[in-house]
Amino acid sequence: MAAPYSSPLAQALSEDLLARFLRYVQVQTQSKPDRERSPSTPGQLELGRLLAAELEAIGLADAELDEHGYVYATLPATVADAPVIGLIAHLDTSPDAPGAGVAPIVHRDYQAGVIELPRAGTRLDPETMPRLRGMVGHDIVTASGDTLLGADDKAGVAAIMAAVAHLAAHPELPRPTLRIAFTPDEEIGHGATLFDIPRFGARCAYTLDGSRRGELQDESFSAIEVRIDVAGVGVHPGTAKGKLVSALMVAAEIVAGLPKDRLTPATTSGREGFIHPTMLEGGTERAHLRLIVRDFDEQLLAGHVALLREITDRVSAANPAARVELQEIRQYRNMRAYIEHDQDVIAAAVEAYAAEGLEPIREPIRGGTDGSRLSEMGLPTPNIFDGGHEYHSLREFASLQDMACAAAVVVRLAEAWTRR
Numbered sequence: 001m002a003a004p005y006s007s008p009l010a011q012a013l014s015e016d017l018l019a020r021f022l023r024y025v026q027v028q029t030q031s032k033p034d035r036e037r038s039p040s041t042p043g044q045l046e047l048g049r050l051l052a053a054e055l056e057a058i059g060l061a062d063a064e065l066d067e068h069g070y071v072y073a074t075l076p077a078t079v080a081d082a083p084v085i086g087l088i089a090h091l092d093t094s095p096d097a098p099g100a101g102v103a104p105i106v107h108r109d110y111q112a113g114v115i116e117l118p119r120a121g122t123r124l125d126p127e128t129m130p131r132l133r134g135m136v137g138h139d140i141v142t143a144s145g146d147t148l149l150g151a152d153d154k155a156g157v158a159a160i161m162a163a164v165a166h167l168a169a170h171p172e173l174p175r176p177t178l179r180i181a182f183t184p185d186e187e188i189g190h191g192a193t194l195f196d197i198p199r200f201g202a203r204c205a206y207t208l209d210g211s212r213r214g215e216l217q218d219e220s221f222s223a224i225e226v227r228i229d230v231a232g233v234g235v236h237p238g239t240a241k242g243k244l245v246s247a248l249m250v251a252a253e254i255v256a257g258l259p260k261d262r263l264t265p266a267t268t269s270g271r272e273g274f275i276h277p278t279m280l281e282g283g284t285e286r287a288h289l290r291l292i293v294r295d296f297d298e299q300l301l302a303g304h305v306a307l308l309r310e311i312t313d314r315v316s317a318a319n320p321a322a323r324v325e326l327q328e329i330r331q332y333r334n335m336r337a338y339i340e341h342d343q344d345v346i347a348a349a350v351e352a353y354a355a356e357g358l359e360p361i362r363e364p365i366r367g368g369t370d371g372s373r374l375s376e377m378g379l380p381t382p383n384i385f386d387g388g389h390e391y392h393s394l395r396e397f398a399s400l401q402d403m404a405c406a407a408a409v410v411v412r413l414a415e416a417w418t419r420r
């Protein structure tokens with residue numbers, strides 16, 4: 001059976017894409033929370049240097065890695081008067097699973113069934129991973145079982161690189177000026193922080209950042225982080241009667257007060273939001289609780305935060321000797337508000353998908369991308385799929401055919417913009 005490519009173009013892009021992808025995933029680029037500089041880890045600079053050099057080799061003479069770890073480059077237009085369009089993917093991988101020493105494996109021509117990885121007993125089982133069932137005949141790339149793969153977002157990086165290399169080698173294909181950016185520290189919420197939008201100079205941009213073939217996303221969560229700091233009263237436990245107030249107990253009481261049968265990640269899907277404690281640490285004197293609050297709707301989001309305040313106030317009132325402080329930090333907003341008034345951004349993508357035989361799947365992202373903040377900062381940036389799955393886990397995998405399809409969509413997208 002012929003491998004299920006979306007088009008001869010996708011097939012033509014696939015081997016170059018695979019070689020690049022395997023190269024990129026072997027560079028350790030996990031980002032680190034609470035960063036002191038940009039990028040948060042030196043491996044991201046290593047991949048940035050590699051990509052700048054590869055872009056230059058393709059013929060993008062201005063390719064450069066800036067002092068904050070962002071890679072920028074320009075592929076000049078082959079037609080006059082088309083708007084400048086941006087392509088963006090992130091360099092870093094998640095700190096949530098082991099990410100050093102990625103040893104990728106290509107499982108050619110997948111024939112259904114369980115994929116057993118050689119290390120740590122990791123298995124990809126179509127019983128629990130239904131997306132695998134649709135991939136018979138695909139070439140599946142995994143890590144070796146003891147690390148994540150890093151398809152998030154090196155599948156996006158490789159798809160952009162393969163598409164740009166193809167366009168650079170084919171000046172007869174119509175294209176606008178393409179601005180390319182690879183960003184650091186997306187996984188810790190900083191991909192857009194030091195992004196130079198004026199210098200990027202694009203009318204709009206597209207991230208390639210997950211997941212299944214056909215997804216086209218112009219909606220993300222709106223996101224707030226809540227930090228609750230508790231100061232207790234420490235006394236020697238042997239003589240503490242009537243005096244000691246444990247900060248840890250107070251923080252735990254707040255966690256225990258959260259709804260359990262609704263408003264949690266494990267009980268919500270689709271357009272439902274949640275409150276999710278991500279970290280609790282402390283002792284008698286001090287305790288620190290972090291939570292993320294998410295919704296697609298700003299009013300509902302504010303309601304979830306109000307509920308969290310109510311619970312916190314109640315616990316605080318019951319423990320008057322403890323000092324409880326709650327701080328809200330806005331992380332990003334649903335990008336739809338910034339994209340929907342700009343019809344061409346999605347229309348051009350829909351045209352590009354159609355040229356690859358794809359009907360766009362328009363489901364909102366239950367998370368954020370660089371595009372969430374970039375859109376708010378003035379650069380409308382929806383998300384295109386990149387063929388990776390099971391992100392931030394040892395089971396992470398990518399379909400070569402789907403990654404190649406994403407690269408082909410980028411080539412079609414370039415052409416679509418020359419007609420606008």
Ligand SMILES: [Zn+2]
Pocket residue numbers: 090152153186209210
């Ligand atoms: Zn990502």
